[in-house]
Amino acid sequence: MHKRGMRDWVVPSIVAFAVLLKVCIGVGSYSGEATPPMYGDYEAQRHWMELTQHLPFRQWYTYDLQYWGLDYPPLTAYHSWLCGFIGSLIDPSWFALDTSRGIETPSSKLFMRMTVLVSDLLIYIPALILFTRTFLPSPTRSSRSRSFALLTLLLQPALILVDNGHFQFNSIMLGFTILALCAFARDKDELGAVAFVAALGFKQMSLYYAPAIGSYLVAKCLWLPAPANVRLFTRLALVTGASFGILFLPFFLPPLASSPLDILNPISRIFPFSRGLFEDKVANWWCASNVVIKWRRIAGDGEAGRRWLVRASAGLTALGFLPAVVGLVKAGWGLRVREPSVKKADRDIHEPKPLEVSSTPTTDPPPFISLLTYALLSSSASFFLFSFQVHEKTILLPLLPLTLLMSAATPESAPWKWGCLVNNVAVFSMWPLLRRDGLAVPYVALTVLWDRVVGYNPFGVRAGVGVVEVLGLVVHLAAIGLHLLELVIPAPARYPDLFPVLNVLICTPVFGLAWLWSLKCGVEVGWALGGYSSSSSSSPSIRDSKSESQQQHSGFEPIEEVATGSGAQWGEDTARRRNVGGPDSGVGDGVW
Template identity: 40%
Template sequence: MLSLPVGWFRALLVSGADGRRMALPGSILATLLIKWAVSLHSHSGLNTPPMFGDFEAQRHWMELTTHLPRSEWYRYDLGYWGLDYPPLTALHSWLFGNIAHMIDPSWVALNSSRGNEDPNLKQFMRLTALITDMLAFLPGVVLFSKLWFSSPTSWIEKQTWIFLMLLCPTLIVIDHGHFQYNSAMLGFALLAFALFLDKRYIFGSIFFCLSLNFKQMALFYAIPVFFYLLGQCVQMGAVRGLTMLLKLGLTVVITFAACIAAVTPSIDDTFQMLVRVFPVNRGLYEDKVANFWCAINVVIKLREMFDVPDLVKLSMACTLLAVIPAGLLVFRYPNRRTFLYSLVVGSLGFFLFSFQVHEKSILLPALPVMIFVLDDPVAASWFINVAMFSMFPLLKKDGLVLVYIALVCLWNLLNPAMFNYRTDFAKICTFGSVSLMVGWHIVEITSPPSKRYPDLDAVFNILISTAHFGIFFLYFYYQLWVSSTKGALSSASSSTAVLFVASPTSSVSPLRSPTKSFPKSLSKTKTE
């Protein structure tokens, strides 16, 4: 099936050089329009005093970083949205807070601006999310596409991939609907992954450190990144490998030191920042999140059986047990495809088993999954649909149901390969999955809320989503195993993967492994 984006890019390709130059600006403008349309709707905590929500948290951090000395940033009134993200988030808040103060001081006035819902302030905040997206996430997408689709015959695939990455509904609905700045963390991470694939390990390490220093959740990628770089160092030989390892270690130390020194004037302030960034006293999971701990809580009340320190140890042990084998595989076989699959497995393992996970943390495994949106289209697109479904209780709470429906429909209508099944088994699996999720929505809408079990709908959502994520975890682990044992051969060519992937491609980038998963309709036309 020829989708609208593919048809558009094919027309631009045929039109010549002038047409090809319109492709990237066209994708950027189209997705910017979608993001801005989403931003016109509700946001987290709208009209819900006294704490409001994430929108107010981001605004409040601008307020406190603008007016208070750095020594107070991680100490001030911790009961009201105390700053609990790493240094780059604080600096990001300081920058936009000062700009807001210049435009209208009432937006970030210390204490008196709490709960400010001025329409002009909302427009400013929404604009800061778009600017952050453009400055951090867009460069990561563009650079990665140049490496992943370096062949001149893969122009249509490259432009389609860029468009789909920018259209990713999970990131749009959280950053431009719910309201956060995840695009910075994910953009820095994507830049790091691209630089690693290009063997520019020092620069890649700098950007990965920047990702970690923007949001600590980037630790979801840390184990695969560590083992991949270690494996590359080992392959260089003793002298060159040890030299590179020392350079990487020094790069990490210097980057972290520079970021931390920028916001914490003293050692005591540094320790306070770490306490805020890693709050082990909050509990095993946050609200209603589709991971193992929240799902198992339906039958086993772990939080009532164990103290918090014991739960931390339990979750850490389970997380390492789930993720370390992926790290060892990428260490032993540090090729590009193995690295990218290890990022999926590692981040999804952290999401399922680590301590204090939020619903929004599904954005982290969604990023490396999206990289495979054209190589393993059905699995990747299906994962994004499930990720959106898993966040529905949060989005409903935020008043974003209409946005949720619109983004899911856009994603599936504009995705060129979502329903390009290779086998009947894949069709049956996805149809059954979609039917289950749609059926849940129908029951949730038509049935009155249970007075005895008010969270029953959310619990069923968690169970459905967690079951899906567990299956995806095993599937991508298998893909990782096949990619490691076959080296440069694509895991999509394995006998199991063909259950989920689409048709073969005739044009493959040198940086991408040969794959049987790319839609034929995208690879018919070659560049002139």
């Protein structure tokens, strides 16, 4: 299309293809189809639309909790109300209180599938387009590379299988998070804070990102000179508090609420500490180690044992994201502007520009914004591996920052390799869930399609094979072997969960190594930026000691990869691998 002068149609065509693919997945089965009495996640989402249509605010989080009680934050409830309102105008029987439970008519299923697609078109897809234009701006990156990054992100198999197959609305939460990143990159911190509150208000799983987002904003306040730092901190506090207040307003403001204490109803439902450490088999530390260490037996039964497990998981989770949080705050302090009287043009001589944006903001984002994506990955991976009550679908949260890094990275670079491997392993880790949902064919088809599009072949023999390649080969062979084993041998009666446990043992080491890799990259980038030095950011000696490639680091690739060459030869190799043109394509120039 680029060669034929149809450049303006590339992005609409990519979006149209992605939507068509999601429609095809939506034709298939979903969570709980034809499985009474509780059905599954599809029925849960439909039921929330039903109860928000017919009940006052104060009963949304208390009505018949045994049948899919609402347990997501208020923005999900408002979204359910809007979808239910529109659906009731079309056919009130779809959301009739109590009597519509388990409804599976073709028209109601079509409407439910469309709610996910329209939500994607309104929030998630525009957020991805904005991301490519913000973090891959012209002229440093070509429109071809931006289009390919968008294609990589839109065809991510795990999210399509969960949202458009299994049936959920994770793309809304992820879309708000991406909008927050873009706002931070454009130096619109208050707008970014509102977007992230929206993500938190839609799904509490966004808390996986909160340590990284919070430490970045703290680092930004430390970086700015007085009194600008105090003003920013005050504005952020007011905007964040007001945003949360608006979200929860109907649950403590009479007459919408019977009393201000009604606000405790959604809060108690959002945080499920009354449940166990884990339910289904999930590829995280607790499930994997439970094969040898019986945690529930060690903790003991009853409330005391549950509290011990909650504290242990909280402690391990905090230790897991602590290096990323400390790195961001330390970078903000180490790079702080100590001489506000210095002109911006003079300061730019000695300060690197780790991230370029397509607009022209009033001030540039701070240099340590290049640490934010790695911190998001470290924080979310830590929560997935170590926190309390993790579900298999929450792997989508670490996948977001990793796939963002991958989409902007050079082929065969570390972020690209880890992005390909972890995306494939993430889909495999959800196989027990997808199998129950009847999504075996989409599971295989989407994985193969995405690997083909991005050019990933874990079985390819090539020179310069490293640790990630060897790990990928072993893991993919193990995954295929497990699938073949499931086909020919039933699980023994004594060990009915044998195959899910083997799945966990294959996937958990990959997720753990990806978490460690993100911590390593964060240290490298922070060191290269000079944020870990005790000297002032205005000191020429620090900047002069950095190589030019390090100063041009984009924040989407570890520093050792940036120095491994760019230019025509790299562009030629990339073009051949991606089939996008020759050395004049511009894919490999700019920050690389």
